[in-house]
Amino acid sequence: MAEKLLTKLFDVENAHTIDIYIQKNGYRAIQKALKEMTPEQILEEVKAANLRGRGGAGFPAGVKWGFVPKTVDKPKYLCVNADEGEPGTFKDRYIMTHNPHLLLEGIIISSYCVGIHTAYIYIRGEYEVIALRLEEAIAEAYAKGYLGKDILGSGFDLDVYVHRGAGAYICGEETALLESLEGKRGNPRLKPPFPASIGLFKCPTVINNIETLANVPLIILNGADWFKQKGLPKDGGTRIFGVSGMVAKPGIYELPIGTPLKDIIFEHAGGMKKGKKLKAVIPGGMSAPVLTADEINVAMDFDSLVEAKSMLGSGAIIVIDQDTSMLEVLRLVAKFYSHESCGQCTPCRIGNAWIRKTVDRMANGAGQKGDIDNIIRVASNILGKTLCPLGDAAAMPILSITQKFREELESHIKGQG
Amino acid sequence: MSPEFSDQTKQKIAEVIARYPQKKAALLPVLHLVQQEIGHISAAEEIQLAGLLELKPIQVREVVTFYTMYNRQPVGKYHIQVCSNLSCSLLGAQSLIDYLKDKLGIDLGETTSDKKFTLTTVECLGACEHAPCMMVNFDYYGKLSKKTIDEILDHLE
């Protein structure tokens, strides 16, 4: 049985309420952080723990915090990325629903470390019910003095607000999130400048994923070495893997980083649904290149998946069976990215629509010779040429499907295959 | 005649605006509040909100047309949004969408003549472990089948 760290209280009734949470040893981490540690010490601990971002990009959280200038005459902000739009991903929903106070502790400690006094939780618009739960938890924390002025008598002030998005996957990209928080269209910004220097309202800003922040209290209470032990030295801690698709037991599974993908599917998630055979797996959310049935012996950590020419991303595992057409998978991928493209830059705006139109035509039985080469060429012209990572997020899975399942795709074109 | 927001909504709007150092940052949450009361965002609401947040109406329209959750037209009492993304499609979402179209007698994007149901598809709702999923207003329903869809719809007044 895998050790539960983040998910320990998920099955405990009412653990989302502050009284039960405190009963279960909650809000001890902020006591230690605010009363016994300096911001510099917290930063060193988080850096040493090798806590990498759980949103998808995997950037080390401690390093990111270190980019924020120490003293500056502008306010600093923390934006908590609860947009959770990557298809296949649902782990943050669990954290917010079942253990919002763990998240709040992480927010408080991170803000204290970086010198931030205002935090916004940017939560996707569809999570309205969860946003209400967050607001309740925040109100409870204020009531107990864990938020607001002079927290625990430390002299540290912090306000936390919930800000709802309105249906745009692109707002999970950090600079598009900032634009959306400022009341504008979710168009990603050019980098440099980076949010750590010019971010929300032109002030230094840190943006972190929900799960990333939820790990911070654990690191503070148990130390960096403990954290690295739970995962890998270069990649500390556990991940909450979300498994969906044609498995017997879809759901969340908290496991050490580096757990083999094969084990997650067949040991933990119950293997394939009855009568289904494995065809392909998307290991890290739809943006991750697809792996064939022969390629699932890979360890689920950042570096191993990069070596396997895919990525860990959001740790969302989608399992595809032999009865599913890869043309249909390709169609759904193209549909998603063309729908979610913000439209700012030429390759993503026009390239994704072009691919979608071609795949739709193929799916309607009107595929032509050369269509697949066209798709590959268009996707290659998107890759690496766009203003933000959404272009790559679209091109990579499309290229992996067209390359690894080319024969099957060609069989849909009359006169081919 | 532009509709005035209720006092309760105006109060909530003022609270939300106070959370940000710039008024216009409150636009997205405030649009949600207005839509909650009025049901959709028309030009009249855009003009009112622009005044409240010190923006020009065109800036409000730019935002409303970018995000999928803001209704430009009125929707039925229950807005059914069925997920058509990968995990849900693997588990049969497409046939359920067809079933709903048939059952309600409308196409995607349309509203039933008694104004009770609007049907649309939506991208990943973040509940893939319960695929196939749909969202009715803001309530999530998962592990759908034709039978459970019938039951859910029957219970909606």
Added chain:
Amino acid sequence: MVKIFIDEKPVETKEGATIFKAAQEAGIPIPHLCYHPAFEPEGTCRMCLVEIEGVPKLELACSTQVREGMKIFTRNERVVEARKGVLEFLCAEHPLDCPICDQAGECKLQDYYEEYGLFDSQFREVKEKRRKKAQIAKNLIHDQERCVLCRRCVRFLREVTGTREMGVFERGNHTEVNILDEINIDNNYSGNLAEICPVGAITDSDFRFKTRSWFLAEGDSICPHCSRGCSVSIHYNSAFHRFPVPKRVFRVNSRTNPDINGYWICDIGRYAYPYIDKNRCDKIIFNNDNTQLSWESAIPLIAKKMRRLKDMDNTSHLAIIMNTWLTNEELFLLKKLFVDYFQAENIFFVDPPHGEADDVLLTAERTPNRKGAVEIGFDLRPLDWSELSGNTDILLIFGSFLTGQTDSGEVKTHLDKIETKILLTPHSSDLDALMDIILPTAVIPEKSGSLTNVDGIVQEFAPVLEGIGESQPEWKILIDLAKLMNADFSVKTFTSPAVILEEMGKEIAFFKKRQ
């Protein structure tokens, strides 16, 4: 300064400059659509991607700052492939409108396609259908299918005029730039939108279908319609004789001048160009006699009348109505001749009426040289008929601005009391019938000289067009007149406006040229 290499060529450039600016200064063009020097870089068109040695991804030239030792490649194979890729995307959703599109010949998409594209289309899908031929301003037509979403128009209306009539709506490939709910663009700078649009998405309805851009020649000039003195470029037909051409000038575009107008001109200056060709007076007219006058006979005739006044010590009987469209040199000549030499007192100024200034470029004064007249020493006295009529024998009027200013019945009454009325003007008007002699003059694009703008900047200009018919510039007429006066003054030796300006610099400190 930092030293970098562009295409293996060493280039020195300011620290913090972008690759684009450094390349531009070194004479290396980099294709771009969304970039415009007036605005912060957007980085969305992706045309300006270049390769930097040691950097795995291609980077944007418009926004990437140079660093010491940077090695940049602007047209190696990888960069050209990337450009082709972007072009292919743009062409895929672009309509085949070239034969009917006004932008042809000055279209960035055409230019780049010719240089980097030249591929056959592989797009087998249906292009997005959008709004075409929508009138979004009195003077602008919008074609959304041609739009490449560079959003220069939206940025212009946000940052220059602050009026925000256009916005960006929808998302993904449905993204469109548009006005809001048929509320048209209505500001004094809308014409700039057609200029900054790199393709034919926003075109000028004044220019629509009138001619092809490659039939036009260009000449630098200064806008005379207010005292800002914006730099303009006059586009005129360079005599393509396949069809009879009713006019020479087809449009006036802005010309970049960081000291005066930046990148823009206002609509008043932009669309007033018909004054150059319409209603021109091109012959000397002598109303009192059936004899034909030529310059050889007209000038001596006028000079004789003036000399007689001077000899009889009746110089107070000479009156002049001037205007501030006259150049510095012409005003200086007028001062030398009529103030210094003739000691005339009845000197008045009649100009078109003031308008409202805006806080961008347009001044309230609607003439180009008011400040010049002041610096030369005129006190810009408005016309007072009571001082004129009764004891005026010769009246010289420059310009036809009296038309429409005074009720012409009243004007006729006053004029009838004056023995000799001479009008020097470029345009025909209802004033003509009341005059004795009409001398046709040049307009500013047809002569050389200088003008002083509202901030005191003296700008010299050269002619762009040839004079029409018998018309002559005022400065030449005045020198010819002065030569026939019984006085030994230096004016007679002036040969050109440039010489006059130099003389002015010696006499009036304001006009001393600053190096």
